[in-house]
Amino acid sequence: MLNIGSLVLGLIAWILPIVSLMKYKKQTHQNWAILSIISISACAISLGLQIFGSYHLVKLEDWSALMDTMGAVAIIAAVLLFVTILLNILNLIIYRGKRTN
Numbered sequence: 001m002l003n004i005g006s007l008v009l010g011l012i013a014w015i016l017p018i019v020s021l022m023k024y025k026k027q028t029h030q031n032w033a034i035l036s037i038i039s040i041s042a043c044a045i046s047l048g049l050q051i052f053g054s055y056h057l058v059k060l061e062d063w064s065a066l067m068d069t070m071g072a073v074a075i076i077a078a079v080l081l082f083v084t085i086l087l088n089i090l091n092l093i094i095y096r097g098k099r100t101n
Helices: 002-023 032-059 063-095
Strands: none
Touching: 002 032, 002 063, 032 063
8 A cells, every 4th residue: 555655646746747837838827836845745755655665564574575676666766756856946947936926
């Protein structure tokens, strides 16, 4: 269940800034900061769920599962964090200086 939650929150972390970028040409620019905060929060919670998932495997002493999955988990977590930060920085650069009407 932790992996599914982490996947869903990771997708939310990427979808929200993309939606904000797609709405750039419209006149309303008021929600981009809220969407960025929610995006970064979803990314943080997703990474936290991955940590708790690894902790669960440690408590079960399932060392083979840990050894099999930790490399992929580390790479995917780094990609999730990097892309989320990149998308939100892009939002910040694009919306910087725009005033809400």
